[in-house]
Amino acid sequence: NFMLTQPHSVSESPGKTVTISCSRSSGSIATNYVQWYQQRPGRPPTSLIYEDDHRVSGVPDRFSGSIDSSSNSASLTISALKPEDEADYYCQSYDRTYWVFGGGTKLTVL
């Protein structure tokens, strides 16, 4: 089994760009697709990215996903940050048929 490790928190100013990493502990990050979810305080999660880099319908193109085999990690990049982007972000992948979530990253937009 593998784990997905995310930074506990990140912060950035409005209008800037932030990248949230998701590191896979074992096995190749390219083996199984990575998804990203956003969860605002007191709200259910919503889907942002699926299959590594596909935006869910309706998600602004300020949000993008990628994977990097050299660092064995996935990344979520949010550009032109807005105050409403302040939320928790979770990466998720699969270990065969089992879902694995990262621990989540709290994004603060200063």
Add this chain to the structure above:
Amino acid sequence: QLQLRESGPGLVRPSETLSLTCNVSGGSISSGSYFYTWIRQSPGKGLEWIGSRYYTGGTYYNPSLKSRVTISVDTSNNQFSLILRSVTAADTAIYYCARGLDYEVDSWGQGALVTVSS
């Protein structure tokens, strides 16, 4: 627009069985190649996958919960259910149901808080 809504008791006694239902409206649960899944979130914690049921009939569970969990689909009532047996305080969480296609989760329920306490 598909909507999912969780329902069930908000309080369950320790050692008893937690039972939740996810009612699906705006679409048939028996159509398409969807998967239906349960995810939970303990207070102040991250997301934890409980299990998923695929259109093929295959059902997969979190290994840490597998011995206590059952997910089933009721096509006649357009809903799917979660049963978690022998609960403890550690099972206190918000339980979310969701639907997806391939690797995309396209619909989420609002969540149901279940507290395990005597």
